[in-house]
Amino acid sequence: MKIKLKISNSLLTIYKNLEEEKNIIIEGKKTIREILHSIGVNPLLTPIVLIDNQKVSMEYEISKDIEITLIGPLMGG
Numbered sequence: 001m002k003i004k005l006k007i008s009n010s011l012l013t014i015y016k017n018l019e020e021e022k023n024i025i026i027e028g029k030k031t032i033r034e035i036l037h038s039i040g041v042n043p044l045l046t047p048i049v050l051i052d053n054q055k056v057s058m059e060y061e062i063s064k065d066i067e068i069t070l071i072g073p074l075m076g077g
Contacts (some may be wrong), residue, residue: 001026002068003035011072014045024054033058035068046070 048071
């Protein structure tokens, strides 16, 4: 399956080796957590994962070509 990852600026400041968009191919069903581990991203640093503008859990299983948005830690004050 083809997975397109869109990675937020907050994650890009942590993972300087990543680009704003990353395309990967996975074999069989994988959870979001497994996909994050495969690209070297700690799931604890990705509090928000969106598919079709809907928040999904780390245990959400991917079973088709899809676009996933990864949003890192948010700060403010």
